[in-house]
Each structure stands twice: as structure tokens, then as C-alpha cells.
Amino acid sequence: MAVLISNDAELSTLISEDEVCSIAAHVLAAEGVEREVEISVSFVDEEEMHALNAEWRGIDRTTDVLSFECDSAFDEDIPADGVLELGDVILAPQVIAAQAPDFGNTPADECRLMLVHGLLHLLGYDHIEDDEAEVMEAREDELLRELAACRGDDPDAIVHGPLTHHEND
Known part of the structure; x- marks a missing residue:
């Protein structure tokens, strides 16, 4: 697995x-991704995130995370010996840090949540419908608890915000 990290604005x-x-x-291992994949993770400022959200989602305001899926990790038509370009996760750390207290999170924990959220989108999860949102949120919660345990933190201390829906954007 290759993770290409970009932070051109040198943000925290x-x-x-x-x-x-x-x-x-x-996340990839937990979701059963066994192929060689490449993921791009970019950290951008609020202005760039606003522009991306407007261009790609038609929503004229900033957001915390965007995901752009390329290849499916489970597409059997793609040769097994090639590297899959899974996609791009774009994070706005200033937005994430600002919203963290509203959800009872530290900025780092909120960033972890947004990264897991973005990665799950690359793997086909969505939250447009309530039933999809419940499945995605439950998976996020499970993964965040596993990651907390791996870090030596208390998994029961994980705070997860409300269900997310695009319809209210």
C-alpha cells in the first residue's frame, strides 16, 4: 500500500x-483489501476546500472532508498484478479543528474520524440514505475504537458525532 500525502500549504x-x-x-486490512493500492491524502486550507466543494458537489461553502474514488478495491476486472489507484481523500484541518469541540472531540480525534470517513467512501460506503448512514457510522465507530486500542487509548472514550447526510448540505 502506498499513501501519498500532500500538504502544499504546510498546514498543521x-x-x-x-x-x-x-x-x-x-482500514484497508479491516475491510479485506488484499490488493496493492495507492491512496492520496491531501491537507488543504479552507479556501481550497471551499472551491473543491463548490466545483465537485455544487455546494458553495467549505467542508471537512471530500473523497474521490478512482478504482474499486474489489473490481475483479482490473488485473491482479497492477496497483489500484483507490482514490483521494482531501482533509481541511482548519475546519476539522474548529468543529471538533462541537462534537466533543479533540482536533486529532476529529481528524482521525474524518480520515476513516473519507477512506470508507473510497471503499464504497455512503450516507445519503438513513440506512446507509447507520451502516457507515457503525463501521466508523468500530474502526475508531480499534485504532484507539492500537494507540493504547481507551476505546470507550471514542466520541462519534451524529449521522451524516448529504441532503442537508
Whole structure:
């Protein structure tokens, strides 16, 4: 697995590059991804995130995370010996840090949640419908608890915000 991390604006990323890679590896393994994949994780400022959200989702405001899926990790039509470009996760650490207290999270924990959220989108999860949102949120919660245990933190201390829906964006 290759994780390409970009932070051209030299922003505080809230978690280390090593942790970004570790989270990506954990999520992919937990989801049964056995193929060689490449993921891009970019940290952008609020202005760039606003522009991306407007361009790609038609929503004229900033957001915390965007995901752009490329290849499916489970597409059997793609040759097994090739590296899959799973996609891009784009994080806005300033937005994430600002919203963290609203959800009872530290900025680092909120960043972990947004990264897991973005990675799950690359793996086909969504939250447009209530039933999809419940499945995705439950998986996020499970993964975040596993990651907390791996870090030596209390998994029961994980705080997870409300269900997310695009319809209210």
C-alpha cells in the first residue's frame, strides 16, 4: 500500500504522517483489501476546500472532508498484478479543528474520524440514505475504537458525532 500525502500549504495536519499511513493500512486490512493500492491524502486550507466543494458537489461553502474514488478495491476486472489507484481523500484541518469541540472531540480525534470517513467512501460506503448512514457510522465507530486500542487509548472514550447526510448540505 502506498499513501501519498500532500500538504502544499504546510498546514498543521492534526495527526502525523505516520499515523495517516497507519490508519489507512488498518482500514484497508479491516475491510479485506488484499490488493496493492495507492491512496492520496491531501491537507488543504479552507479556501481550497471551499472551491473543491463548490466545483465537485455544487455546494458553495467549505467542508471537512471530500473523497474521490478512482478504482474499486474489489473490481475483479482490473488485473491482479497492477496497483489500484483507490482514490483521494482531501482533509481541511482548519475546519476539522474548529468543529471538533462541537462534537466533543479533540482536533486529532476529529481528524482521525474524518480520515476513516473519507477512506470508507473510497471503499464504497455512503450516507445519503438513513440506512446507509447507520451502516457507515457503525463501521466508523468500530474502526475508531480499534485504532484507539492500537494507540493504547481507551476505546470507550471514542466520541462519534451524529449521522451524516448529504441532503442537508
